[in-house]
Amino acid sequence: MAADQANSRPTRPPALRDVAVAAGVSHQTVSRVVNGNPRVLPATRERVLQAIEELGYRRNHAARALATSRTRVLGVVVVNTRLYGPSGTLLGIEQAARQAGYWVSVASVPEGDATAARDAIGHFLDQGVDGLAVVAQTEPVLRAAQQAAGACPTVLVTSGPVEPTDATTRAGLVRIDIDQAMGVGLVVSHLAQLGHRQIAHLAGPTGNLHAQARLEAWRRHVSTAGLTLGPLLQGDWSAASGYALGLTWANAAQPPTAVFAANDTMAQGLLRALHEEGWEVPRDVSVVGFDDSPGTDQTIPPLTTVRQDLEALGKACVEALVGLMEGFPQAGVLLPPGLVVRDSTARPPAAH
Amino acid sequence: MAADQANSRPTRPPALRDVAVAAGVSHQTVSRVVNGNPRVLPATRERVLQAIEELGYRRNHAARALATSRTRVLGVVVVNTRLYGPSGTLLGIEQAARQAGYWVSVASVPEGDATAARDAIGHFLDQGVDGLAVVAQTEPVLRAAQQAAGACPTVLVTSGPVEPTDATTRAGLVRIDIDQAMGVGLVVSHLAQLGHRQIAHLAGPTGNLHAQARLEAWRRHVSTAGLTLGPLLQGDWSAASGYALGLTWANAAQPPTAVFAANDTMAQGLLRALHEEGWEVPRDVSVVGFDDSPGTDQTIPPLTTVRQDLEALGKACVEALVGLMEGFPQAGVLLPPGLVVRDSTARPPAAH
DNA sequence: CAGCCCCGTGTTAGCGGTAACTTAGACTGA
DNA sequence: TCAGTCTAAGTTACCGCTAACACGGGGCTG
Numbered sequence: 061m062a063a064d065q066a067n068s069r070p071t072r073p074p075a076l077r078d079v080a081v082a083a084g085v086s087h088q089t090v091s092r093v094v095n096g097n098p099r100v101l102p103a104t105r106e107r108v109l110q111a112i113e114e115l116g117y118r119r120n121h122a123a124r125a126l127a128t129s130r131t132r133v134l135g136v137v138v139v140n141t142r143l144y145g146p147s148g149t150l151l152g153i154e155q156a157a158r159q160a161g162y163w164v165s166v167a168s169v170p171e172g173d174a175t176a177a178r179d180a181i182g183h184f185l186d187q188g189v190d191g192l193a194v195v196a197q198t199e200p201v202l203r204a205a206q207q208a209a210g211a212c213p214t215v216l217v218t219s220g221p222v223e224p225t226d227a228t229t230r231a232g233l234v235r236i237d238i239d240q241a242m243g244v245g246l247v248v249s250h251l252a253q254l255g256h257r258q259i260a261h262l263a264g265p266t267g268n269l270h271a272q273a274r275l276e277a278w279r280r281h282v283s284t285a286g287l288t289l290g291p292l293l294q295g296d297w298s299a300a301s302g303y304a305l306g307l308t309w310a311n312a313a314q315p316p317t318a319v320f321a322a323n324d325t326m327a328q329g330l331l332r333a334l335h336e337e338g339w340e341v342p343r344d345v346s347v348v349g350f351d352d353s354p355g356t357d358q359t360i361p362p363l364t365t366v367r368q369d370l371e372a373l374g375k376a377c378v379e380a381l382v383g384l385m386e387g388f389p390q391a392g393v394l395l396p397p398g399l400v401v402r403d404s405t406a407r408p409p410a411a412h
Numbered sequence: 413m414a415a416d417q418a419n420s421r422p423t424r425p426p427a428l429r430d431v432a433v434a435a436g437v438s439h440q441t442v443s444r445v446v447n448g449n450p451r452v453l454p455a456t457r458e459r460v461l462q463a464i465e466e467l468g469y470r471r472n473h474a475a476r477a478l479a480t481s482r483t484r485v486l487g488v489v490v491v492n493t494r495l496y497g498p499s500g501t502l503l504g505i506e507q508a509a510r511q512a513g514y515w516v517s518v519a520s521v522p523e524g525d526a527t528a529a530r531d532a533i534g535h536f537l538d539q540g541v542d543g544l545a546v547v548a549q550t551e552p553v554l555r556a557a558q559q560a561a562g563a564c565p566t567v568l569v570t571s572g573p574v575e576p577t578d579a580t581t582r583a584g585l586v587r588i589d590i591d592q593a594m595g596v597g598l599v600v601s602h603l604a605q606l607g608h609r610q611i612a613h614l615a616g617p618t619g620n621l622h623a624q625a626r627l628e629a630w631r632r633h634v635s636t637a638g639l640t641l642g643p644l645l646q647g648d649w650s651a652a653s654g655y656a657l658g659l660t661w662a663n664a665a666q667p668p669t670a671v672f673a674a675n676d677t678m679a680q681g682l683l684r685a686l687h688e689e690g691w692e693v694p695r696d697v698s699v700v701g702f703d704d705s706p707g708t709d710q711t712i713p714p715l716t717t718v719r720q721d722l723e724a725l726g727k728a729c730v731e732a733l734v735g736l737m738e739g740f741p742q743a744g745v746l747l748p749p750g751l752v753v754r755d756s757t758a759r760p761p762a763a764h
Numbered sequence: 765c766a767g768c769c770c771c772g773t774g775t776t777a778g779c780g781g782t783a784a785c786t787t788a789g790a791c792t793g794a
Numbered sequence: 795t796c797a798g799t800c801t802a803a804g805t806t807a808c809c810g811c812t813a814a815c816a817c818g819g820g821g822c823t824g
Contacts, residue, residue: 072481075780086804091782099802121539122483123780125474126809133517133539141503142706151493154520163535165485165517168506183515187473187485299710329710354494358651358681360712427810438774443812451772475810478779 074115083111094119125188134162134381135184137177137205139196141168143297144325144353145270145368149195149217152374160378165189172267174200181208191381193217197269209233213384215377219273232384235392236376240270243366243397244277244320247348250364250399251318252285256346256408258316260290262305262326264297271297274322274350290316295326302326306333317345317408324349324356324365331359331404342406352400361403368397426467435463446471477540486514486733487536489529489557491548493520495649496677496705497622497720501547501569504726512730517541524619526552533560543733545569549621561585565736567729571625584736587744588728592622595718595749596629596672599700602716602751603670604637608698608760610668612642614657614678616649623649626674626702642668647678654678658685669697669760676701676708676717683711683756694758704752714754721747 076094080087085104092100093108100108111117125131134157138146154164165187167180177196181204184192194205195217205216213232219240251259261278264271275292282289291312295301302321309315310333321327327349334341341347341361349356352367372395380390428446432439437456444452445460452460463469477483486509490498506516517539519532529548533556536544546557547569557568565584571592603611613630616623627644634641643664647653654673661667662685673679679701686693693699693713701708701717708715724747732742 072779077780087780088782088805089803092803095782101802104802118534118538120478120780122474122477122481123809124782126472126478126811127780127782129474129809131474141499141506144706147499147503151499151520154493154518158519163517163519163539165515166506167510167515168503182470186470187515299707303710325707328707332710332712332714335712354496355651355677355680355707358655358684360684360687362684424809428812429810439810440775440812441773444773447812453772456772472810475779476812478781479810479812481779 073120074117075120076117079108079111079115079117082115083108129188130190131188132162133165133187133189134378135165135167135181135187135189135192137180137184137192137194137196137201138166138168139177139198139201140171143323144351145323145370146195148353148368148370149373152370152372153193153195153217153377154374155371156374156378160382162190162378162382169201172198172200174204177201178204178207181205185211190385191215193377193381197271198267199269202269206233213381215380215384217373217377219269232390234380234384234390236373236380237394238368238373238397239394240273240397241277241280242394243350243368243399244274245281246366246397246399247320247350248278248281248285248287250401250405251320251346251348252287254318254346254405254407256287256316256318258288258290258318260309260316260319261292262302262309262319262321262330263292263294264322264326266294268297271322278320288316290319295322297323297325299325299329299332302329303333304329306330307337310334310337310339315345318348318405319345320348320350322350324351324353324363327363327365327404328356328359331361331363335360342404344409346405346408348405357402359404364402364405365400366397367400369395425472426469427472428469431460431463431467431469434467435460481540483540483542484514485517485539485541486543486545486730487517487519487533487539487541489532489536489544489546489548489553490518490520491529491550491553492523495675496703497675497722498547500705500720500722501725504722504724505545505547505569505729506726507723508726508730512734514542514730514734521553524550524552526556529553530556530559533557537563542737543567545729545733549623550619551621554621558585565733567732567736569725569729571621584742586732586736586742588725588732589746590720590725590749591746592625592749593629593632594746595702595720595751596626597633598749598751599672599702599718600630600633600637600639602753602757603672603698603700604639606670606698606757606759608639608668608670610640610642610670612661612668612671613644614654614661614671614673614682615644615646616674616678618646620649623674630672640668642671647674647681649675649677651677651681651684654681655685656681658682659689662686662689662691667697670700670757671697672700672702674702676703676705676715679715679717679756680708680711683713683715687712694756696761698757698760700757709754711756713756716754716757717752719750719752721749 076087076090079090093105138150141147157164169176192214216235219237263275293305349363349365352365356363376393383390428439428442431442445457490502493499509516521528544566568587571589615627645657701715704717704719728745735742
């Protein structure tokens with residue numbers, strides 16, 4: 061060991077050959093042992109394993125990837141990692157990938173920066189990832205991803221209309237998400253059941269497909285339930301925007317009895333604004349969020365929200381990717397979210 | 413293009429050779445162009461670039477890594493990615509790495525699972541990462557990381573006493589963090605200045621080095637400021653634990669006028685408990701958090717907290733790693749946090 | 765104008781694995 | 795007993811790229 065350090069030129073790590081020499085076998089036999097090939101005599105295997113142990117051999121991933129042209133690495137491009145949704149999705153994918161024996165390389169790109177996304181995808185293609193997951197809620201980034209799909213199995217974690225272009229159908233491209241519309245449906249029917257007649261919406265930023273999906277679902281579900289669409293305000297996911305919008309809302313002429321915020325963080329700001337303006341939640345007004353992000357159970361009051369199973373989402377992504385790699389066409393997946401009823405929703409105050 | 417599809421055997425992607433043939437030069441010249449070597453005639457370069465364009469050539473990362481034995485990939489092991497701190501740190505590292513021309517491979521392991529951490533580190537070593545960052549706040553994981561440091565430049569993003577063992581000093585091992593004690597110092601002096609005489613602490617889980625560092629700094633700073641150590645309660649970072657502890661606290665015989673929570677999420681639960689029990693913040697009691705995680709600006713009331721610059725942290729990690737790779741010994745880094753004063757702290761109620 | 769250096773380019777030899785084929789010996793069955 | 799298998803190993807030929815060296819020709823020096 062000290063000899064290693066003292067040696068003039070830095071000793072290169074032991075290779076298959078070195079192990080072979082040490083064990084008195086051919087490098088191929090070592091390869092067989094390393095790969096768990098059963099056609100090796102136990103005695104030989106033992107000798108090889110011992111040599112591996114002694115030399116501290118580790119197989120070289122690059123060489124293996126070069127020879128097999130498979131890396132067992134999945135690339136994940138995430139937009140807007142600061143938010144709970146994307147970062148949770150990333151974590152979900154990472155967990156599932158590891159369990160499936162894959163490893164994850166990550167690139168986090170700023171929202172809407174299609175060039176950065178394209179670069180990241182290009183890098184992953186260079187790196188020879190076996191599969192690609194793109195977690196994005198903006199059109200430009202998705203388009204970049206669709207182009208990539210020709211070169212490698214790709215999963216788009218996104219909602220909204222991804223029109224099946226030529227490239228889409230030809231290549232291994234799958235769309236997976238948690239069913240946004242269904243989540244909103246749960247919210248609306250919960251509020252309707254409580255007796256609310258009008259539901260306002262605090263939407264996410266324009267151009268974000270999740271924001272858009274939730275907005276459209278709000279419109280549709282409120283209408284089909286025979287309820288009235290309350291005022292529509294638009295925020296940017298941040299708590300501060302929720303607060304600002306909450307002030308606006310609270311001073312409106314005839315505020316409705318229920319507000320559906322497109323995410324929990326905005327809902328939190330909204331709660332504060334209502335509190336400041338003297339509205340009591342849920343007595344005067346019911347508030348619902350979306351995501352069930354950490355801490356949402358301890359807002360004042362604890363927030364009714366929609367829970368998305370990000371772990372399941374990750375698992376679905378990896379499964380689809382693996383299926384695609386094995387050559388099976390994969391159908392898109394829409395996972396069901398669940399409603400978590402807490403203390404921010406109640407019957408509306410008696411009419412008039 | 414259609415021909416590609418129709419071809420019986422799947423056409424392998426174009427290699428350096430193919431480009432060379434197309435451009436009528438040797439593969440080495442193509443390599444020079446690809447690597448930006450200036451010793452190529454503009455005319456030749458142009459021809460090569462055109463051939464690259466036409467064939468859609470991308471260089472093979474595995475082959476390159478094999479030949480150079482450098483991958484330009486950084487491995488990051490993160491413990492407890494669900495929390496704001498670790499996930500933000502990961503993001504910070506990713507951003508900085510990309511800017512420095514490196515790419516990031518991630519493994520998220522459960523808290524305290526040293527085996528998983530060891531596996532992840534082993535994998536990264538196999539994969540031939542050029543550097544390793546371990547974001548962990550538990551001893552067992554750190555020990556695993558220290559062993560790895562011999563094989564590859566390593567940065568430990570962690571607080572607490574990492575004793576410089578033989579391995580540490582010999583290998584490229586650096587410790588980087590945001591100065592926890594300094595953050596706590598800001599909190600304590602802020603509260604002292606407001607006139608508080610006793611400060612309680614809502615600590616994080618035992619065995620977590622950040623929790624421990626914050627706890628110890630609380631003890632030290634409160635004592636040296638000549639103040640009284642208030643009751644010490646222990647949570648698990650979650651908002652729910654903060655809430656439960658808050659109820660306990662509120663029903664104590666003589667609750668002090670100020671509480672320092674070890675993170676914002678617990679502080680949020682604490683705020684709710686106080687609110688429920690009829691205490692008004694900050695009139696009756698001041699509350700301070702730690703992290704400045706998203707939404708902390710819109711709790712009721714907005715929380716005074718300690719902001720950690722996770723982007724700077726990431727940058728420091730990458731810089732240290734790059735320095736280490738280039739053979740320069742690196743000193744550890746402690747980044748200064750800042751105090752964000754909001755509405756949850758005020759002068760204590762007048763002492764009778 | 766010989767000698768030198770430098771420039772643009774080509775040639776060769778690996779990097780550390782895996783796949784596919786080959787070989788030597790043991791075992792089988794007619 | 796001998797062809798026919800089967801088994802455990804060895805041999806060889808790449809995978810796609812880079813590093814190091816080789817080489818011819820033009821410009822410079824003395």
